[in-house]
Structures are given as C-alpha cells and as structure tokens.
Amino acid sequence: MRVTITYLGVELDVEGNYEPEEPSRLSGPPEDCYEGEPSYFEIEDIFVGDVSIYEMMQRLAVATNTSPISHTDVIHDIATLVCEACDNMEPDYDEAE
Numbered sequence: 001m002r003v004t005i006t007y008l009g010v011e012l013d014v015e016g017n018y019e020p021e022e023p024s025r026l027s028g029p030p031e032d033c034y035e036g037e038p039s040y041f042e043i044e045d046i047f048v049g050d051v052s053i054y055e056m057m058q059r060l061a062v063a064t065n066t067s068p069i070s071h072t073d074v075i076h077d078i079a080t081l082v083c084e085a086c087d088n089m090e091p092d093y094d095e096a097e
Contacts, residue, residue, distance in 0.1 A: 003041075005081045013047040014078060018086045041082040043075060 002015045024036035046054040057074070 001086075003082045003085050005078070005085055007078055007081060010048060012078065014041075014043055014082050015045040015047070016041055016043045016079075016082070018083070021087065039083045039087050041079045041086065043079055043082075046078065 001018055002013055003018075004011060004013050006012070019037075019040045019042075021039040022037045025033050027033070043054070045052050046057065
C-alpha cells in the first residue's frame with residue numbers, strides 16, 4: 001500500500017505493508033483472554049515526488065554515523081506516522097491484497 005504523510009514539513013509517499021491493531025481481550029474466561037498488538041507498518045520504499053529516497057537514507061545513515069538521531073529513529077518515526085494515517089482510514093474492501 002502507498003500512504004502520503006508529512007514529515008518535518010516534507011510530503012512523503014511511503015510504500016509498505018500495514019497490519020492493523022489487534023485489540024486486547026481482557027474479560028471472559030482466562031483461556032479466551034489475550035493481549036493485543038499495536039498496528040504496524042513495514043516500510044518498503046519512501047518517495048519525495050517520483051524520486052525514491054529510502055536507499056539514499058540508508059546509505060547516508062552508514063556514512064554519517066555521528067548524528068545524534070539515528071536512521072532507525074527516523075524510519076520508526078515515519079512508520080509511526082503512516083500507522084496513524086492508516087488507523088484513521090476507512091477500510092477499502094475493493095483493494096487487492
């Protein structure tokens with residue numbers, strides 16, 4: 001799936017796989033109770049316009065290992081924003097899996 005978000009004032013199109021939240025079940029017989037899972041987005045690519053920047057971001061992370069903000073932190077922030085956008089979308093039952 002492809003989702004558009006704004007990160008640090010830049011519009012990004014993020015491609016990847018979204019897994020919706022699985023709510024916890026905390027009442028009823030113990031054997032039917034379980035902890036839920038938060039929503040999750042696995043990033044496959046990130047675009048600014050028609051230009052992919054994901055590989056460039058990964059290479060810069062390796063080249064500039066002195067930054068106080070890691071590449072992993074940025075990717076996590078972007079994935080979190082995409083999850084929030086997906087969590088608020090209406091289901092598209094016509095979309096192919």
